[in-house]
Amino acid sequence: MNPTADIKPKAFVKARSKLHYKTSITGILFLIPALVMIAYTIFIPTVWNFMLSFQKWDGFKIYKWIGLKNYKDVMADETTRISLYHSVYIAVLSTVVAVIIGVMLAAFIYRLGKKEGAVYRLILFMPSMLPLAIIGLLFSFMFSPEMGLINQFLRLIGAGALATAWLENSHTVLLSIIAVGIWRIAGLTMMLCFAAMQSIPISLFESSKLDGATYFKQWIHIVLPLIKPIIQLSVIFTLVLQFKTYDLVFVMTGGGPGSISKTIPLHMIDTAFTFNEFGASAAMGFLLTIIVMLFIVVFNRILKGEQYEY
Structure with a gap:
């Protein structure tokens, strides 16, 4: 059996997985601004609105928890x-x-x-x-x-x-x-x-x-x-x-x-x-x-x- 025949496929698989890892990281980095924008415009306001619905607030005074x-x-x-x-x-x-x-x-x-x-x-x-x-x-x-x-x-x-x-x-x-x-x-x-x-x-x-x-x-x-x-x-x-x-x-x-x-x-x-x-x-x-x-x-x-x- 030729030992170099086993080395080449292993090296190829290693290089390919490394490239895939770099590509995934790059994709995630590009997604971060969009995820931040979604969190800022949708997720955070939704959670804040839900919490506010259990409180009394007139826009000026301190929030007062009043339940349902x-x-x-x-x-x-x-x-x-x-x-x-x-x-x-x-x-x-x-x-x-x-x-x-x-x-x-x-x-x-x-x-x-x-x-x-x-x-x-x-x-x-x-x-x-x-x-x-x-x-x-x-x-x-x-x-x-x-x-x-x-x-x-x-x-x-x-x-x-x-x-x-x-x-x-x-x-x-x-x-x-x-x-x-x-x-x-x-x-x-x-x-x-x-x-x-x-x-x-x-x-x-x-x-x-x-x-x-x-x-x-x-x-x-x-x-x-x-x-x-x-x-x-x-x-x-x-x-x-x-x-x-x-x-x-x-x-x-x-x-x-x-x-x-x-x-x-x-x-x-x-x-x-x-x-x-x-x-x-x-x-x-x-x-x-x-x-x-x-x-x-x-x-x-x-x-x-x-x-x-x-």
Whole structure:
């Protein structure tokens, strides 16, 4: 047996493991700034908010530990319950409708040519790029009772009886906010689903077409099962965005008149910075986090199914 034959592989393995070690260290060093940023912006504020929810603090005096009192007061407060109901109603309804519309828009654009599809994608995705404050101002003018575009249009087509103060009527204010939220976010779902569809092999469509499948059947039996993970991602992303919406509601209604459109984010800000109850506001934030996580679990269970590969 040649002794050098054993030495070379051992030397090679040693050099390779040394290189792997250096590469791992380099990767960890590059990750440190990102980990520090995540800890500073997410982990530390979350822990601090959780601890603050058990204390009484007005922003100036010394912290006072009061246990679960903030949670008891928050859950007993009628304004908090109403605000929570509004948040859940807006988030769930706008998420379901926006995702359905987004998927349908993706199906429509997929059938268009490249040039036409690119134009429509840009137009439909544009609302997602606009600042929420600008969107709120735009639709505040559109929903104006006298000079608003919507009421003017209704009067023009002879349906003036339907004209109303959209943002001041308790029956229409939440639906108006939901409609604006859908208009804003549906384009994002459309882009995600369209990108997922682009990765589906054309051969699947061609073979199904030879078997006599219509475009509708292709969508039901090929496209939807394959893009289901993207639809789940869209649902989670949209749900979180809609639950934490503050700017849009604040600009459009300010939570009013009274509290008929107040949501949890608005109520949290009012509680903290108007009434200086930072502990109660932190308790609301933690409860909202739990509620959002529960809804994410529920939606994931609803959309859970077989994962298909191609």
